[in-house]
Amino acid sequence: MNIIHQKLFLPCCFIIVFILGVMATPSRTQTSAELLPAPPILLPPPAEQVPITPTLDEVVRRFADAIYWSEGGPKTKTPYGVMSKRPLTVVKAREVCERTIVNTILRWRDAGAPGRFIEFLGNRYCPPSTDPVGYVNWIKNVQWFLDHPKAP
Numbered sequence: 001m002n003i004i005h006q007k008l009f010l011p012c013c014f015i016i017v018f019i020l021g022v023m024a025t026p027s028r029t030q031t032s033a034e035l036l037p038a039p040p041i042l043l044p045p046p047a048e049q050v051p052i053t054p055t056l057d058e059v060v061r062r063f064a065d066a067i068y069w070s071e072g073g074p075k076t077k078t079p080y081g082v083m084s085k086r087p088l089t090v091v092k093a094r095e096v097c098e099r100t101i102v103n104t105i106l107r108w109r110d111a112g113a114p115g116r117f118i119e120f121l122g123n124r125y126c127p128p129s130t131d132p133v134g135y136v137n138w139i140k141n142v143q144w145f146l147d148h149p150k151a152p
Helices: 004-023 055-070 089-110 117-125 133-148
Strands: none
Touching: 055 089, 055 133, 089 117, 117 133
16 A cells, blocks of 8 residues: 555544444434344354264264275175175175174273274274284274275
C-alpha cells in the first residue's frame, strides 16, 4: 500500500466502526427480550474430532481381507492360510478364518488385552514355535494389508 492509501485507510476504518456502532445501539422501543443475544447454534464437531469406533463385524472383515491377501489371495492353494485334510472352498475357508479371528478377539480380551492384537492373532494363526520367521513376516504382511485395504 502506498502512503495515500495508508492515510485514507485508517480514517475510513474509524468511520465504518462508528456507523456500525450507531446502527447497533438499541432504540427506546425495544424490549429487554429483544436485546438479549440469540442462543448459540450448536453444531456437531468436525468429522476429524468424532471418534469412529468400528463394529466387531467391520474389524473381523478387515482382518479376514488382510489375511486373505497376505496368504496369497486368489493364487494360493490354501485360501486364508487355512489348512485342512480336505481342500476347502474360499467361502468355507473365510468362515473358518472369521471364526478364528472372533475367538482370538475373545481370548485376547479375556487375557486383559496384552500387547497388540495382531501379534496375539499371529500367535494363533502362525505360531512362532512352528515357524519363527513366518510369524514375523505374517504380522508384517497382515499389517500392511490392514493399512492398504483391498477387497478379495
